[in-house]
Amino acid sequence: MQVLLRRLAHSRSGDKGNTSNIAVIAYHAELYPFIRDQLGVERMKARYDGLVTGPIRRYAVDRLGVLNFVCEGALGGGVSRNLCLDNYGKTLASAVLDLQIKIPDDLASHLR
Amino acid sequence: MSIRIGSGSGWWGDRISPAEQSARDGRLDFLCFETMAEATISTAQVRARADAAFPGYDTYLEDRMAAVLPHCVKNGTKIISNQGWINPVGAAQKVRHMLDAMGCSHWKVAAVTGAQITDAVRNAGGTILETGSDLSTLGESIISAEAYLGSDAIVEALRGGADIVITGRVADPSLFLAAMVYAFNWSMDDVTRLARGSAIGHLLECGAQLTGGYFADPGVKDIPEPWNLGFPIAEVEEDGTAVFSKINGTGGLLNRETVLEQMFYEVHDPANYITPDVVVDFTSAEIEEIGPDTVRVSGVSGKPATDSYKVSIGAKEGFIGEDMFFYAGPGARQKAELAKIILRERFKIVGLKAEDVRMDILGVDAIHGAASPAPLCEPYEVAVRVAARCLERSEALKVGREVDGMAVSGISSTGKRVPFQERVREVIGIWSTLLDKHSVTADVQYF
Numbered sequence: 001m002q003v004l005l006r007r008l009a010h011s012r013s014g015d016k017g018n019t020s021n022i023a024v025i026a027y028h029a030e031l032y033p034f035i036r037d038q039l040g041v042e043r044m045k046a047r048y049d050g051l052v053t054g055p056i057r058r059y060a061v062d063r064l065g066v067l068n069f070v071c072e073g074a075l076g077g078g079v080s081r082n083l084c085l086d087n088y089g090k091t092l093a094s095a096v097l098d099l100q101i102k103i104p105d106d107l108a109s110h111l112r
Numbered sequence: 113m114s115i116r117i118g119s120g121s122g123w124w125g126d127r128i129s130p131a132e133q134s135a136r137d138g139r140l141d142f143l144c145f146e147t148m149a150e151a152t153i154s155t156a157q158v159r160a161r162a163d164a165a166f167p168g169y170d171t172y173l174e175d176r177m178a179a180v181l182p183h184c185v186k187n188g189t190k191i192i193s194n195q196g197w198i199n200p201v202g203a204a205q206k207v208r209h210m211l212d213a214m215g216c217s218h219w220k221v222a223a224v225t226g227a228q229i230t231d232a233v234r235n236a237g238g239t240i241l242e243t244g245s246d247l248s249t250l251g252e253s254i255i256s257a258e259a260y261l262g263s264d265a266i267v268e269a270l271r272g273g274a275d276i277v278i279t280g281r282v283a284d285p286s287l288f289l290a291a292m293v294y295a296f297n298w299s300m301d302d303v304t305r306l307a308r309g310s311a312i313g314h315l316l317e318c319g320a321q322l323t324g325g326y327f328a329d330p331g332v333k334d335i336p337e338p339w340n341l342g343f344p345i346a347e348v349e350e351d352g353t354a355v356f357s358k359i360n361g362t363g364g365l366l367n368r369e370t371v372l373e374q375m376f377y378e379v380h381d382p383a384n385y386i387t388p389d390v391v392v393d394f395t396s397a398e399i400e401e402i403g404p405d406t407v408r409v410s411g412v413s414g415k416p417a418t419d420s421y422k423v424s425i426g427a428k429e430g431f432i433g434e435d436m437f438f439y440a441g442p443g444a445r446q447k448a449e450l451a452k453i454i455l456r457e458r459f460k461i462v463g464l465k466a467e468d469v470r471m472d473i474l475g476v477d478a479i480h481g482a483a484s485p486a487p488l489c490e491p492y493e494v495a496v497r498v499a500a501r502c503l504e505r506s507e508a509l510k511v512g513r514e515v516d517g518m519a520v521s522g523i524s525s526t527g528k529r530v531p532f533q534e535r536v537r538e539v540i541g542i543w544s545t546l547l548d549k550h551s552v553t554a555d556v557q558y559f
Contacts (some may be wrong), residue, residue, distance in 0.1 A: 010333055010369060012326065012380030017150075017242055017542065023376035025369065050482025059382055066172050066372060069381045078242075080151050080540050081429065083470040083499040086479050090326075097481055112332040 001104075006097035007111040009035055013093035020052075020074035020089040025094060026065035028110040034103045035066060036060055041097075045067050047096055069096075115295045117288055117312070118345045120145040120180065120193070122319025124152065124170060128179050128342040130320070130362070135183035137359050138345050140216060142291040143184060145193035146284050146317045153228070153281060154426025154540040156198045157256045168199030169206070169278075177210055185216050191276040192266055192287050198256070200225055201557060204278045210354055211276075222274035224265045226554035227281040229547070233257035233423060238545045240425075247545060248398040255427045255540060259421040259547060262388030264300065265554035266290035272556060281424070285313030288346075296350050306390035307414020308352025311397070314385070315356065315374050315409065318344050322356065322374045323405075324364030337363025353410040355402065366405040375399075375433040384415075388549075389424075391415040422528045422545040430467065433511030433513040436474070437518055437528040440493035448496045449521050454522065458514045465507045466500040473497075499537060500523045508536045 005024070008031045013022045024039065028034035041056050049058070054073030061068065075089050076082030086092075103111075118140045120131035124147045147170045157167050159460045170176070172370055183189055196203040204223035211219045233253060261279070263286040268278045271294065279287070289309040292298060298305045315322050316522045322344040324335040346354040358366055375394055379385050385392040391414055398411040417501025439447045453469045459469065472478030474495035476487055498515065503507040512535035519528050 006329075006332060010329065010373065012377055014374040014376075015395070016378055016380070017271075017544065018255060019380070021376065021378065022382055023373065023379075025372045027369075048483050050280065051480055057380075059380075061382055063395060064372060064375075064397065064399070066376060068376050068379065068382055078542055080542060083432065083468055084479070084481070085472070085474070085497060085499075091479050095483055098485075 002100045005099045011093035015088050018075045018078045020071050022069045022093050024067045032065035114349050115141040116347050117142045119316040119319045119343045132179040134237040135180040136377040140189040144287045148205045150542045153258050154255045167204035169197045170195035194279045196280045200278050200280045204559045220558045222269035223557045224279040227258045227261050230257045250427050255426045257425040259423050259552045262286045263290035267293045267488045269556045270294040284317040285310040286311030303414040305352045307392045308412045309394050310387050312354045323358045323366045354515045355408045357406045369397050372444040381485040423545045423547045425543045426540045429539040431505045431508035432501050433508030433536045434499040435512045435515035436497045444494050448494045451496050469500040470496045493514045
């Protein structure tokens with residue numbers, strides 16, 4: 001089955017300079033491998049195209065079921081220079097959650 | 113033996129009553145306040161130059177202290193706070209007066225100074241981390257530079273008998289780590305304990321972001337009583353294991369999910385989170401839910417600290433002018449599009465000189481810009497927001513003036529507020545560099 005990432009994982013973004021980190025956290029350990037395998041840097045770049053202007057790095061912490069994406073050039077030059085209304089990029093973490101992820105049907109009970 | 117450390121604030125504007133609640137009922141040994149953002153020091157410097165009455169420390173210092181001091185004195189809870197901003201000595205003196213007025217002359221206050229190194233950075237040279245350019249390229253635009261100090265000077269103040277320690281810029285986790293180093297007499301070479309203590313500090317530094325704040329997502333992440341969040345409290349063992357909880361009866365939530373969100377907040381490489389005291393590795397952490405709103409965190413590991421302090425530099429970069437107006441009903445979006453065209457032409461007519469101009473339709477794509485999906489239907493109501501970054505204030509002011517023109521010279525049914533707030537703000541760009549730790553000296557003064 002194909003479901004929104006929002007049902008598999010939650011997310012939070014934080015700012016440092018002109019970089020935003022977006023942590024994607026699996027609700028369940030059995031869901032995590034499907035997120036890790038289907039949510040790579042290229043897919044993140046495509047989702048945040050035009051919004052994140054620099055490179056994106058991914059840190060996968062398998063033990064904790066977390067993917068941490070470090071997105072450079074995400075904050076319009078930095079919080080104080082950013083002309084975007086959301087100058088801290090607080091809302092950035094939510095955009096990733098509308099991506100679709102394929103999971104086996106028998107994991108449906110772990111979904112939110 | 114274990115110690116209990118409470119978070120008193122996660123930022124300057126944070127609520128005060130949860131800190132009071134923790135001070136009263138939390139059986140705290142330490143209460144720590146974090147009140148600074150990246151631009152706090154530079155903003156305070158600019159304000160201090162313009163406003164002789166501004167004392168240079170947290171504008172809520174009196175409010176926060178008045179709320180917690182009676183409980184902290186009664187319960188023997190020591191306070192560590194970065195509310196000193198650009199004037200830790202002035203803040204410490206203020207707290208001294210408050211204590212004296214309460215009849216607590218036996219309580220000792222310390223100020224940690226030395227973080228402000230503006231002249232040293234102007235003269236030192238070095239590289240701007242973000243751009244690779246030399247610091248000298250910033251020239252006279254530098255307003256302030258400050259090092260993110262570690263826990264050592266706070267520990268010195270506590271060992272010197274301070275009950276309340278007020279600092280300027282200190283790395284956020286170090287405020288909390290200092291309490292542990294002091295209480296357990298940890299060695300500054302014990303990287304495992306320092307890393308665990310710093311991780312605890314990182315989890316506490318944003319206040320309610322550990323206990324259900326910045327978290328609720330209706331339908332998938334619901335939390336109880338989100339209007340009544342309790343602030344987090346860590347009960348720390350000598351080995352650096354901590355059990356996190358909040359005051360019974362408060363709203364919010366503390367579980368594996370809230371802990372993980374905060375653990376990764378503002379973190380880049382989770383195996384190498386650099387603080388002035390140690391390099392933290394979160395990837396070995398164990399997170400166990402051991403009761404309702406009760407989570408044990410253990411197993412964090414670490415590596416020795418680096419040789420340098422991170423230095424944050426604030427530089428004058430100009431001004432942002434900004435305003436907003438709105439439409440509702442049929443054709444709202446088309447009107448907003450026409451308004452953008454009108455403003456673009458007006459900016460040409462008045463010769464706006466801007467580094468960057470941005471016009472968004474709020475309700476369509478103002479926040480995520482080009483990454484926003486196409487709307488499924490026409491929005492019933494929208495706002496047009498326009499912002500421009502300019503080198504001169506007089507140019508930035510043109511944004512609001514041209515939006516004013518949209519009132520009676522604009523489009524049918526333009527909704528617009530009479531300006532009731534400042535529509536131009538100064539841009540203080542933040543840059544960072546690294547400075548050898550030996551070239552920065554922290555000092556402790558007692559009051």
